[in-house]
Amino acid sequence: MRNTINHYGWGTITLHWLVAVTVVGLFTLGYWMVDLGYYDPWYKQGPDLHKSIGILLFLVMVVRILLRLVQVKPQAIETHTDTEKKLGHLVHVFLYSALFILMISGYLISTADGRAIEVFELISVISFGELFTDQEDLSGMVHKYLAYVLISVVVLHALAALKHHFIDKDITLKRMLGYRADKQ
Amino acid sequence: MKKLLLASTLSALLFAPAFTSTANAADYVVDYKGAHASVNFKIQHLGYSWLTGRFDKFSGSFSYDAADLSSAKIEMFVDTNSLNTNHAERDKHVRSDDFLNVDKFGSAKFISTSITDKGQNKLAINGTLTLHGVSKDIIIDAIKIGEGKDPWGGYRVGFSGTTKIGLADFGIPDTLGPASSHVELELHIEGIRK
Numbered sequence: 309m310r311n312t313i314n315h316y317g318w319g320t321i322t323l324h325w326l327v328a329v330t331v332v333g334l335f336t337l338g339y340w341m342v343d344l345g346y347y348d349p350w351y352k353q354g355p356d357l358h359k360s361i362g363i364l365l366f367l368v369m370v371v372r373i374l375l376r377l378v379q380v381k382p383q384a385i386e387t388h389t390d391t392e393k394k395l396g397h398l399v400h401v402f403l404y405s406a407l408f409i410l411m412i413s414g415y416l417i418s419t420a421d422g423r424a425i426e427v428f429e430l431i432s433v434i435s436f437g438e439l440f441t442d443q444e445d446l447s448g449m450v451h452k453y454l455a456y457v458l459i460s461v462v463v464l465h466a467l468a469a470l471k472h473h474f475i476d477k478d479i480t481l482k483r484m485l486g487y488r489a490d491k492q
Numbered sequence: 493m494k495k496l497l498l499a500s501t502l503s504a505l506l507f508a509p510a511f512t513s514t515a516n517a518a519d520y521v522v523d524y525k526g527a528h529a530s531v532n533f534k535i536q537h538l539g540y541s542w543l544t545g546r547f548d549k550f551s552g553s554f555s556y557d558a559a560d561l562s563s564a565k566i567e568m569f570v571d572t573n574s575l576n577t578n579h580a581e582r583d584k585h586v587r588s589d590d591f592l593n594v595d596k597f598g599s600a601k602f603i604s605t606s607i608t609d610k611g612q613n614k615l616a617i618n619g620t621l622t623l624h625g626v627s628k629d630i631i632i633d634a635i636k637i638g639e640g641k642d643p644w645g646g647y648r649v650g651f652s653g654t655t656k657i658g659l660a661d662f663g664i665p666d667t668l669g670p671a672s673s674h675v676e677l678e679l680h681i682e683g684i685r686k
Contacts, residue, residue: 345667346667346668346669347669417584418581419580420580423580444580444583444584448584
């Protein structure tokens with residue numbers, strides 16, 4: 309269940325893939341919903357769903373960070389070069405930070421006028437009102453462009469994993485799928 | 493010589509105000525500072541109700557003399573970024589290139605060309621509205637609400653005006669449905685004499 313020095317525990321693995329699927333899903337939904345016509349049935353549902361999932365993702369990410377802090381962090385595989393380790397670390401730092409900035413900027417768009425965000429019409433996430441001028445527009449810009457950058461880095465991250473699997477033939481990707489060298 | 497000078501000065505003093513008031517109407521500045529003016533609009537939502545909004549930032553000035561409208565004129569400049577419909581998400585959307593495209597067309601203006609008296613304090617203000625980068629002649633139906641001294645030593649006059657514009661006429665994508673193809677503008681203007 310827990311991480312070891314060489315392997316990811318199931319908690320970490322589940323959270324990783326849950327976030328991966330959610331992030332790709334939110335990007336796709338966001339990209340699609342902004343061009344919907346006013347009379348499209350999804351014109352209201354799309355953004356409602358996007359916001360609800362986004363807030364839940366924030367909670368998941370907080371749990372993920374906490375679990376990361378209280379657990380051992382598996383070391384990079386020995387065959388990774390120093391450049392790969394540095395790049396990998398940089399990409400991880402970016403993915404975590406960008407995700408938080410994205411979620412915060414999204415929150416700031418919808419709450420700029422004091423309105424709360426309804427999560428599946430069950431929970432209301434309160435607004436702190438307008439914290440700075442042109443809040444919805446500036447946050448909107450950050451949210452939009454950072455989303456494009458994030459998804460590009462996600463693609464890079466996935467390509468890197470595939471490179472390790474198919475070219476280097478190491479266990480980088482398999483490790484994130486639950487493979488344990490010590491149990492084979 | 494002295495008498496002549498005195499006479500001419502006196503006559504100038506006596507007649508100049510009367511003379512200028514017919515030749516040059518008094519100039520007023522729209523009281524944006526004291527917020528006794530507003531630029532409002534309304535558009536139908538689905539054909540079921542009216543959605544109202546306003547532009548929070550604008551400026552303007554006009555010349556007006558009740559006795560002579562031939563020299564009356566008004567110009568107004570509106571900051572399209574300042575759109576406010578009391579809903580941040582909607583305002584962001586209306587500011588985007590789906591509608592007003594305020595990054596590209598940050599201001600709108602109205603410059604009058606002629607003002608005609610329609611009796612009973614009613615005026616027809618003909619002029620050019622530039623919105624979304626498109627200039628079109630429109631007519632604002634206006635009514636004078638009142639005029640006179642204010643309690644603080646100034647002089648004021650105020651009007652209301654309405655007009656109806658088509659989104660498509662100004663190149664604004666008309667995507668909100670048949671009931672929402674037009675916007676009604678509602679202006680409340682109070683001017684302070686300069």
